[in-house]
Amino acid sequence: xxxxxxxxxxxxxxxxxxxxxxxxxxxxxxxxxxxxxxxxxxxxxxxxxxxxxxxxxxxxxxxxxxxxxxxxxxxxxxxxxxxxxxxxxxxxxxxxxxxxxxxxxxxxxxxxxx
Amino acid sequence: xxxxxxxxxxxxxxxxxxxxxxxxxxxxxxxxxxxxxxxxxxxxxxxxxxxxxxxxxxxxxxxxxxxxxxxxxxxxxxxxxxxxxxxxxxxxxxxxxxxxxxxxxxxxxxxxxxx
Numbered sequence: 001x002x003x004x005x006x007x008x009x010x011x012x013x014x015x016x017x018x019x020x021x022x023x024x025x026x027x028x029x030x031x032x033x034x035x036x037x038x039x040x041x042x043x044x045x046x047x048x049x050x051x052x053x054x055x056x057x058x059x060x061x062x063x064x065x066x067x068x069x070x071x072x073x074x075x076x077x078x079x080x081x082x083x084x085x086x087x088x089x090x091x092x093x094x095x096x097x098x099x100x101x102x103x104x105x106x107x108x109x110x111x112x113x114x
Numbered sequence: 115x116x117x118x119x120x121x122x123x124x125x126x127x128x129x130x131x132x133x134x135x136x137x138x139x140x141x142x143x144x145x146x147x148x149x150x151x152x153x154x155x156x157x158x159x160x161x162x163x164x165x166x167x168x169x170x171x172x173x174x175x176x177x178x179x180x181x182x183x184x185x186x187x188x189x190x191x192x193x194x195x196x197x198x199x200x201x202x203x204x205x206x207x208x209x210x211x212x213x214x215x216x217x218x219x220x221x222x223x224x225x226x227x228x229x
Contacts, residue, residue, distance in 0.1 A: 004156075032216050043118070043204055043220035044157075089156060093216035099170060100145065100208060100216050104156035 002027040002094050006105035009087075013080055013112050021075040021108045023064075023090035031092040033057075033066055033073040034102065038087045047075075047088070080112045117141045118221035120205050126227045133192045135224050137205030144209070146188040147218065148172075148180060151202040160203075163188055195228040202226075 007022040025031065032051045036044040048057030053068035062077045073090060090105040118139045127133050137146065144165050149157040159172030161180040169180055177199060181189045192199055202225050206218040 034217070036220075041222075043222045044206075045220070046217060049217065099159075099162055099172075101147065101159045101162060101172065102157070102206075102216075102218055104158075106154050106156045 002031070002092060002103050004090050004092055004103055004105035006088075006090050006108050009107070009109040011108060011110050013110070015082055015112055015114055016079045017112075019075070019077040019080045019084075019110065021088055021090075021110070023073045023075065023105060025071050025073065025090075025092050027071075027092055027094050029094065030068075031094045033064070034091045034093070035062070035064055035073070035075050036089040036091060036104075038089065038107070040086070044089065080110070082112045082114055085110055085112045118205060118207055118219055120203075120221040120224050122224060123222065124225045126229065127195055128229050129196055131195050133195050133226065135190045135203055135205075135226070137188045137190070137221055139186050139188075139205075139207045139219075139221075141207055141209070141219060142185075143207035143219070144185065145207060146182065147206040147208075148178075148188070148190045149204045149206065150174065151204060151223070157204060160190065192226075192228075195226075197228045200226060200228045 003026045034049045035047040037047045048059045050057040050066035056065045064075045087107045089107045091102040147162045148160040151157045163182045166182045179191045205221040208218045
């Protein structure tokens with residue numbers, strides 16, 4: 001079945017460091033791909049998305065490119081801030097699934113130190 | 115005001131008790147979902163609904179039931195709570211427009227502890 005695999009955390013970085021969180025997926029057809037962020041004590045917020053191959057989603061300095069050939073959607077940011085500390089979830093929505101549900105990775109906790 | 119609200123935010127209960135978690139939304143969305151989050155497992159789908167007459171089981175529906183009282187309200191019930199239902203529960207909604215049909219909006223979550 002469809003699945004999403006994320007790198008294990010926690011990821012600990014110093015402020016202004018470069019961030020990469022790896023995400024790969026297995027799906028039938030051409031899924032839509034998402035990154036959600038969960039700040040402490042809050043629900044999930046959509047960070048960015050891409051709906052077709054080679055699309056680049058971007059928001060708040062974060063970027064991710066839909067790579068069909070490597071079935072990946074890695075999240076990157078050039079210079080992280082303390083306020084980026086959160087849990088990041090990669091997710092997909094499979095077009096053949098009539099429920100339109102999201103399938104999530106296990107999440108990656110990011111801790112940014114001053 | 116938040117678009118998707120959940121009540122209660124925290125609940126501690128005992129094994130065997132009946133519990134209801136409520137979700138309301140003001141986004142005007144037709145689709146509503148209940149997920150549970152467990153450490154290291156991400157979010158898993160419990161139930162989903164496309165309108166008040168359309169309720170569907172997700173991947174982990176055993177031990178749960180739902181009620182869609184109105185377009186804006188979707189409740190999750192644990193008929194007889196057990197400790198392995200201790201988790202963080204999220205409600206989510208999505209619309210049916212072609213540009214956002216698979217983008218979901220989440221409530222703040224309910225942390226449930228079953229002793």
